[in-house]
Amino acid sequence: MRRGEKRGPGPGAGRGARRAPGRRGLPSTVVGIVLLAVMLFPVYWMVNTSLQPAGGIVRGDWFPAAPDLGGYATALRDQGGHLVTSLVVSLGSVALSLGLAAPAAYGLTLLRARRIRLVLLGVLVTQMVPGIVVADTLYGAYAELGLLNSSPGLVLADSTAGVPFAIVVLHTFMRTIPREIVEAARMDGAGRLRVFRSVVLPLSVNALVTAGVFTFLFTWGDFLFALTLTTSGPVRPITLGVYDYLGAHTGQWNAVMATAVLASVPAALLLVVAQRFVTSGATRGADR
């Protein structure tokens, strides 16, 4: 990361000089915790409600005094299948996006600077296409091709977010791979494909994970394509399950919120397990 380089001569030199932590730091920590509590209160409220006893109208108790897993039982019974659908579609979208984006990102590193910029600009522009326009036109094509209400259809549509994002993230990383490493492999007689497979890809694991994780999240959270390209039948992602619940079950907020919690699990996992990927992905996408 280039942030570290600019910070000053020694590690932490800038830090120490700017503000001595300790006496002056603690009030800030308190303020930070309060700010965060306000920001995350809705998330707390979701978990709290999901643990309220089932049956009757859920009254807003501020704390789940007697936690009850009834909401989760209902949610899993009704929505378990949709969770599996979302998992399948999201993993499919990760596979497709990385499969298309990784070679493209590598190919871009071999091109002339001006062409690269042109292609990357094109990639950026694609990210500004409104989803509703894509859904509008895909609906007609899908109806003819029999792709409505199918997992492959959703994978193809959902990857419109993953592919461009993955190209940008992977290209940003791959162009930092020292040319000598690639040249050396070429000297040993490896073809372009071979170099890509056995040199470039293994070196890019971190970037691949970052791009993959975000593609997974994009697809997992997709609502618009799920809403428009699945109209009936068993293929319904969990986002659509939550939406259906909102229409039918608002008397049973505990079950609705339990479903919401289950639908949030990937985001929560990501935050805990792969935190460094999140921040690097957010800023990597933002750099250049």
Added chain:
Amino acid sequence: MRRARERPAAWLFVLPAAAYLLLFLGCPLVQNLVMSLRRYDATGFATGDAPFTGLRNHAAVLSSTLFSEAAVNTALFTAGSVLGQFTIGLALALFFQRRFPLAGPLRALLLLPWLLPLVVSGAIWRWMLDPDTGPVNALLRGLHLTSSGIPWLTGPTEALVSVIVVNIWVGVPFTTALLYGGLQDIPPHLYEAARLDGAGPVRILRHLTWPLLRPVARVVVLLGVVYTVKTADLILVLTGGGPAGATQTLATRAYELSFQRYEFGYGAVLGNVLIAVSTLFALLHLRRLRAGGGRAVSA
């Protein structure tokens, strides 16, 4: 010499992704234009018989009051969301620039609302804003600020305010992350020099931080606009565009026309409008990029 020979191979690597993007993002742009010029309704859709009608769809859609209503709502929703996200995001970014215990973990946790699926955020807020049993009205009642509950999602004015507030909540984490990144790129020795010169926090913010942050800030705002203009999902979940069209935006109306009334030709017209607006801002964005000060954001 060697590079010249290798270039065709390079294009072979790029080809599959390019084909996919062309098919799934390029074609829709063209197809949407074609659809907007034809009578694509439910019957035409089924029989494949969609006669060319020129600009008749455009005239019908753009002259209706529903369009001007949706356009005004879109402008208010976008301006309110971006303004709110930017101000709060900047305040939080400046705050987290301080060094204090737990700053890192707290900043990471802040990302959570942005990582949640939009439908989940919408569902949580539907419940938070429930007039009878939701915690927001319960709190207001407890503080004796209101005796009867406020109809957050069912009153016309309240509903538009509510969707904007929720969208701000969704967007603040990402805005904070980007602005925080921009702040980190300002060399610390500049702050030290300013402080040695006797500049107070307000002067430092006005004359040092803000000018240096401006390129990043500009990109954050431009992208905020591009992404907010096309937002349909959050509004569909929160209010469905209601009450009586009070939260209907161009994007939700495009959805309604195409997928609830099966007037695909009409929906495509609004799609064109959205594309035009996005293109305008994309061009602005690209011009900034070329000017060299900006960064391309892709998430």
